[in-house]
Amino acid sequence: MKKRRLGSCVTFFPQPATLVVSADAGGAVNLMMASWAGIVSKTPPTMAVSLHHGRKSYANIRELGWFSVNAVPAKYAIEADLCGLASGKDTDKFELTGLTVESGATPDVQLLSESPLNVECRYSSEVVLGDYRLVLGEIVEIHACDAAFVEQGSIDARQFDPLVYLGGLREYWSLGEKVADAYRAGLSLLPAKND
């Protein structure tokens, strides 16, 4: 495959399109778009999200020590994008987008009501990376859209309809088709056992 060099940059995908919900001590809740977010450990379950140190959300997380990371359904792509463009310092993103929040399992945590997958996190530590702070949070609870649990042991991914971000290309995409089952499809390539 012929390739071209892009240099030292941050073009990488697919990434999750998420909204981080945080609040300050006065109770003012903020929404921030984040695509540099993901699971980083299961001992204990830990979520990482990278934010510019100047963001209101970063100040909120340091102030209260709690935040949530919320998957964005594809139908809210425009609202989520607004939350990446505007600053919580001078904009009421809830008023502009119509998005709403609800309480999490922890009283201090607010979750995006319109999200089918909310990850409730307690700030644990951070890594300084130039202008960014890689915030690590212990996952205390995950909430998933009930309608996705179609029958015992089976979950319908389409009910989540998660928005995918293509970093570098600056595009939001929907999911297409299921391609394979993980931890199973690859077994077909293993040699048959002799015993």
Add this chain to the structure above:
Amino acid sequence: MKKRRLGSCVTFFPQPATLVVSADAGGAVNLMMASWAGIVSKTPPTMAVSLHHGRKSYANIRELGWFSVNAVPAKYAIEADLCGLASGKDTDKFELTGLTVESGATPDVQLLSESPLNVECRYSSEVVLGDYRLVLGEIVEIHACDAAFVEQGSIDARQFDPLVYLGGLREYWSLGEKVADAYRAGLSLLPAKND
């Protein structure tokens, strides 16, 4: 939206399906499936990937200080899954999958030839998270599939056909349709300026 609590777990998506390529001092190259991977800073461009400390890939990265993170095209989902199931300690994943590598811009770095998006990284630091190591790497070069650059300033995402992993559901999916342009779609929700 009615939701159910999943507890403290690692169900979160969408995630990238990637293959990490690393080598030991003897020149033995290994492939590892990783979905806990992503960009975490652009000052400087930095990639993070979380690996279990017992993986051969982790030992390789610490030994040579280099690795690459490679997006997986949807058509190689089965081969990538095998690279998550088998260990490089007792398996030749290249022989089982037919996947191949090529040299990066840095002589010590090998890239997955079949990947349309290779991120070449120099180990910079790590965070201990229980049994996992969140490895941070400075991005020294990114290689992208030339065919995606259809005309000046326009990139065709379909040429990458990146595989998406749904963590917790254990499913691989393809991309569907473009939903919106990032850093642009949300402008429609901003109030008109008076000046």
